[in-house]
Amino acid sequence: MSAARMLRVEHETAYDYSSRVDLAYHIAYLRPAQTEFQQVDDFELAIDPPPSHQSAGRDVHGNERTAFSLYGPHDSLSVRASSRVRVIPRFEALDPSTSPPWSEVRDDLRYQAGSGFQPEAEFVFASPFVPLLAQLREYAAPSFGDTQPLLVGALDLMRRIHADFVYDTKSTDVSTPLAIAYEQRRGVCQDYAHVAIGALRALGLPALYVSGYLLSSPLSGQARMIGADASHAWVRVWCPVHGWVDYDPTNDQLVSSGHVTLAIGRDYGDVTPVRGVIRGGGRHVLKVGVSVLPVE
Numbered sequence: 001m002s003a004a005r006m007l008r009v010e011h012e013t014a015y016d017y018s019s020r021v022d023l024a025y026h027i028a029y030l031r032p033a034q035t036e037f038q039q040v041d042d043f044e045l046a047i048d049p050p051p052s053h054q055s056a057g058r059d060v061h062g063n064e065r066t067a068f069s070l071y072g073p074h075d076s077l078s079v080r081a082s083s084r085v086r087v088i089p090r091f092e093a094l095d096p097s098t099s100p101p102w103s104e105v106r107d108d109l110r111y112q113a114g115s116g117f118q119p120e121a122e123f124v125f126a127s128p129f130v131p132l133l134a135q136l137r138e139y140a141a142p143s144f145g146d147t148q149p150l151l152v153g154a155l156d157l158m159r160r161i162h163a164d165f166v167y168d169t170k171s172t173d174v175s176t177p178l179a180i181a182y183e184q185r186r187g188v189c190q191d192y193a194h195v196a197i198g199a200l201r202a203l204g205l206p207a208l209y210v211s212g213y214l215l216s217s218p219l220s221g222q223a224r225m226i227g228a229d230a231s232h233a234w235v236r237v238w239c240p241v242h243g244w245v246d247y248d249p250t251n252d253q254l255v256s257s258g259h260v261t262l263a264i265g266r267d268y269g270d271v272t273p274v275r276g277v278i279r280g281g282g283r284h285v286l287k288v289g290v291s292v293l294p295v296e
Contacts, residue, residue, distance in 0.1 A: 005257040006041075006295040009083040009213055011231070012288070013274045016076050019282035024070040026276030029211065029263045030081035031056075031064045038261055041084040048078045063263035063271065079274055083260075084295060091245065091254040096151035099239045102144050106204035108240075120238045123206040127266035130178060130198045130209075137202035139182070144203060151245060154200065154237045155254075161196055162252035174268065189250040190268050193233040196249045197267065200237055208236035208264050210246060211271040213292045215258035230290050231273055236264060260292060 011030060032040050047054070051068035059065055070077070109121045126132045143156040164185055171186035178198055181191040193209055200207040214232045234248040234255060246255035255261075263271040 004086050004088045006084065006086050007215065007260060008291075008293050008295050009081070009085060009260055010289075010291040011082075011213070011273070012078065012080040012290075014076070014078045014287045016285045016287075017074075017281040018284065019280060020073045020075055021070070021077075021278045021281040022073050023279040024074075024077070024276055025278075026068055026070075026077075026079075026274060027272075028066045028068070028079060028081075028274045029063060029271050030066065030079070030273055031262075032083050032085045032212075033063070033261045033263065035261070037088045037090045039086045039088075041086060042082075043084075044082045046078075046080045046082075048080075049074050059270075061264050061270065063265070065263075073280075085260050087257045087260060089257045091256075094151070094242060094245065094254065096155055097149050099149040099151040099241050101147045102150040102153050102203070102205060103146060105150050105238075105240060109204060109206065120206040123208055123238070123266065124201050124204050126201070128269050129267035130194050130201065132202050133179060133182070133198055134202075135179070136182065136195065136198040140199035140203055150205070150239050151237070151242065154205075154245070155247065157196060157199060158235075158247050158249040159252055161192055161199075161249040165192060165195070167192075167250065174272075189230075189233045192249045193235050194267060196235045200235075206238040208238075208244070209267045209271065210234050210236050210255075210264050211262045211268070211273065213260040213262070213290060214251075215294070216290070216292045230288065231262075232259070233268065234259070258292075 031043050034040050047068060052071040054068040056066050109118055109124060140157055144153040166186045168186040169188055172181050172191050178194050181187040182195050197207040197209060211233050234246055236244045236246050238244050248255055265271040
């Protein structure tokens with residue numbers, strides 16, 4: 001098994017407003033997750049102008065989030081998160097063929113009167129950014145024969161999405177409907193993840209959206225991953241034998257020690273890195289910079 005990797009993450013979000021903002025309330029998902037396979041050695045959040053109020057807590061999915069408010073007038077906002085994270089490889093020994101047939105998992109999660117509740121069933125339903133679309137069920141079908149092991153099918157779906165879609169930062173934005181992104185077969189990591197999640201859920205399989213980062217610079221002899229130098233997103237699918245398994249359809253690979261997990265949710269809307277409501281501001285210019293580098 002590969003050794004753990006220490007990474008330094010820098011993420012800055014900057015807003016320049018065309019007119020003064022008088023009042024602002026924001027929520028940020030910028031602290032990396034603390035898990036068995038990812039340890040956060042240090043984290044610092046710098047906000048300018050300094051917030052009038054700031055608090056930290058957890059949401060319903062267990063993600064760490066920061067809420068902050070600015071009660072005074074301002075014409076710009078900078079939110080900079082700095083982290084040092086140790087990532088431990090977790091899927092190197094995974095054997096997808098040992099997962100149960102996907103159809104058995106689907107049937108076990110269907111509602112039956114008097115049966116016990118499985119919490120993973122919560123993530124087979126539609127969510128605001130991921131409706132259940134018939135065309136996605138049809139797209140997923142070739143990867144999932146009747147007795148296909150669940151993870152074999154999920155990995156085949158990942159490879160097909162990677163092959164069929166073009167990574168294009170100018171083709172979509174956060175408001176582009178899933179159906180449009182699927183129809184044009186173009187988009188960014190958010191679209192790749194939403195397509196995969198929608199296809200899995202359309203078959204009755206639980207799938208989560210994961211926000212995070214990628215290693216900015218490839219290691220010697222390795223290709224640069226698509227989506228580096230920006231926030232990234234991938235998919236988490238549930239298997240009764242192996243638990244939740246993360247795969248990255250944008251890069252056609254299982255998540256590795258070059259992936260830093262921020263937060264999980266039903267879709268992008270649950271874990272937007274920085275969002276909020278403001279009074280005033282007019283038009284704005286948004287700039288986001290991300291750097292993820294190994295710590296020597």
